[in-house]
Amino acid sequence: MEEKRNDSHNGNAQEKIEQVERMMINTISETMDLYGVTPAVGRLYATMYFKHEPITLDEMKDALGMSKPSMSTSVRKLQDINIVKKVWQKGSRKDSFIAEKNFFNYFSHFYGMKWEREVNMYLVSLKKAQEQLKEVIEDPETDEALREKAELDYQQLEDARVYYRWLEKLTKLTKSGEIFDYIPVDEE
Amino acid sequence: MEEKRNDSHNGNAQEKIEQVERMMINTISETMDLYGVTPAVGRLYATMYFKHEPITLDEMKDALGMSKPSMSTSVRKLQDINIVKKVWQKGSRKDSFIAEKNFFNYFSHFYGMKWEREVNMYLVSLKKAQEQLKEVIEDPETDEALREKAELDYQQLEDARVYYRWLEKLTKLTKSGEIFDYIPVDEE
DNA sequence: TAGTTTGTTAAGTACAAATTGAATGTTTCT
DNA sequence: AGAAACATTCAATTTGTACTTAACAAACTA
Numbered sequence: 001m002e003e004k005r006n007d008s009h010n011g012n013a014q015e016k017i018e019q020v021e022r023m024m025i026n027t028i029s030e031t032m033d034l035y036g037v038t039p040a041v042g043r044l045y046a047t048m049y050f051k052h053e054p055i056t057l058d059e060m061k062d063a064l065g066m067s068k069p070s071m072s073t074s075v076r077k078l079q080d081i082n083i084v085k086k087v088w089q090k091g092s093r094k095d096s097f098i099a100e101k102n103f104f105n106y107f108s109h110f111y112g113m114k115w116e117r118e119v120n121m122y123l124v125s126l127k128k129a130q131e132q133l134k135e136v137i138e139d140p141e142t143d144e145a146l147r148e149k150a151e152l153d154y155q156q157l158e159d160a161r162v163y164y165r166w167l168e169k170l171t172k173l174t175k176s177g178e179i180f181d182y183i184p185v186d187e188e
Numbered sequence: 189m190e191e192k193r194n195d196s197h198n199g200n201a202q203e204k205i206e207q208v209e210r211m212m213i214n215t216i217s218e219t220m221d222l223y224g225v226t227p228a229v230g231r232l233y234a235t236m237y238f239k240h241e242p243i244t245l246d247e248m249k250d251a252l253g254m255s256k257p258s259m260s261t262s263v264r265k266l267q268d269i270n271i272v273k274k275v276w277q278k279g280s281r282k283d284s285f286i287a288e289k290n291f292f293n294y295f296s297h298f299y300g301m302k303w304e305r306e307v308n309m310y311l312v313s314l315k316k317a318q319e320q321l322k323e324v325i326e327d328p329e330t331d332e333a334l335r336e337k338a339e340l341d342y343q344q345l346e347d348a349r350v351y352y353r354w355l356e357k358l359t360k361l362t363k364s365g366e367i368f369d370y371i372p373v374d375e376e
Numbered sequence: 377t378a379g380t381t382t383g384t385t386a387a388g389t390a391c392a393a394a395t396t397g398a399a400t401g402t403t404t405c406t
Numbered sequence: 407a408g409a410a411a412c413a414t415t416c417a418a419t420t421t422g423t424a425c426t427t428a429a430c431a432a433a434c435t436a
Contacts, residue, residue, distance in 0.1 A: 013330045017338055020317045024345070027313040031306045034224070038394075052340050057413075067396050072414060093404060093411065101344060103351035118219045125215040129208045142201045150205055152240050156289060157212070163291035166373045173371065182370050183361065185354045226424075245383075255426050260383060281434065282382065 021050045035110060037081070040066070041074045045083060045099060054087045054096035082109045104180070112175035119171055122164045130157055209238045223298060225269070228254070229262045233271060233287060242275045242284035270297045292368070300363035307359055310352045314345055321345070 025046040032042030047063050048055060055063075060071040075097055078084035083106055089096040100106065136142055136150045173179040213234040220230030235251050236243060243251075248259040263285055266272035271294050277284040288294060324330055324338045361367040 013324045013327065013334045013338070016320055016324050017334065017341065020320045020341065024313055024317050027309055031309055034302060034306060036222075040394080049344075050341065052337075068412090069397085069414070069416095070395060073394095076414095095413075101347070103348060104354075107351075107355070114222060118222060121215055121219055125212055129212050132204055132208045136201045136204050139201065146201045146205065149240075150201070153205065153208065153238065156237075159289070160291060162373065163295075165376075166292075166368075166371075167295070169374070170371055179371075180354075183354070183358055183367075185350065186357070188353075228424080256382090257384070257427085258425060260385095261425095 025050070035081075036114075037077060040064075040070070041077050044071070044074045045078055048078075048084065048097065048099035049101060051099070054089055054098040056092070056094040056096050058094065060097075081113075082106075104177075104185075108174055108177055108179075112171060115167055115171040115174065119164055119168045122160070123168070126157055126161050126164065130154060130161070133157070213238070223269075225265060228252075228258070229265050232259070232262045233266055236266075236272065236285065236287035237289060239287070242277055242286040244280070244282040244284050246282065248285075269301075270294075292365075292373075296362050296365055296367075300359060303355055303359040303362070307352055307356045310348070311356070314349050314352065318342060318345055318349075 025043065028046035028049060029039055029042035032045060033039055035042075037045075044060060044064060047060070057068055057071045057075070060066075060075065061068050064071070075084060078099075079086065079097075083100045084097050085100060087096050087098050133150045133154045137147055137154065142150070170179070173182060213231065216234035216237060217227055217230035220233060221227050223230075225233075232248060232252060235248070245256055245259045245263070248254075248263065249256050252259070263272060266287075267274065267285075271288045272285050273288060275284050275286050321338045321342045325335055325342065330338070358367070361370060
């Protein structure tokens, strides 16, 4: 019978940790893909996520095997969406960066920004659109077929307005963090 | 002084309606851009949004000045995210499609799907990762520096797990529509 | 069953985005 | 102030994506 070697005893713990990190880095970058960042940028964040101290552009470059300009622009994108911060490192002239690891903050910021922009665009357009349609509807000289079309459009936009009012509310709760009062984080 | 013409009386109501629709179509396609569909696909949805009856591929093609295969693939993408439905039209051999106009449904479905996928990917990876790390941590032969690293990683992933448990909850509430109980739609 | 109409797949092209080495700015140190 | 060390911008190339025409497949009509 083949000798059984218990890898968890003689095995390389280092290798095991690295394997775990590789797996999580893949998962993180794949999902960040869904959050409006390119796979390369996502992979950079995921890599930084497992560095427990700030890292420099040169270290990023080495870790990912990419160019420094690429790291420079990627890390800026991550700063733009507030999940990476620049930190000052004593004794080093290089810029250092550290990943924001609190996903709750990430959620609040990402959806806060995203929804806010959408809500504003819609509410502005809807207001104008409904005013215009109202004029058509209330004009006694408008012929019947057109008035009907205008009324259909108007009602449809009114439904949209109700939705965007709701989304506006959700956005405010998300940005302020109050959403975690409405939908609490379960303790275990 | 220049003669003032009151467009709301002598003006073309038809033109006014079309102008409103053009504006809203722009707004809708710009924002859908933020929802993982290309601008062309967003524009197709926006166009269908103002058709108050089902339309065919040929009508889409004419409305947007694009090719039919393009309409075919675009409309399928819209079906995939459940905001367009195929409907049967009596007496026509052509397929007809109609836009889902309830944005609340759209919200539930879109974020339900999106978050669900993300949550599943994470929870599976996190479970495996934490199991592996636990082995390293509990192995008495692991040297101290590695154990420390493993523990840091473990705790970080535990924080992530709490977040994804919360997102899982939010996802369920969103898919089921219960979210509208937690965060009610204001009546006016 | 032959001939149309309609929808989809496939191949090719044009366009847009990402990446890099080289060049240019900018800060820090002496 | 001048030099050295970093970071960023720029131009050019590569890579990837979206769209179109053309060919194909399926469904209907007569």
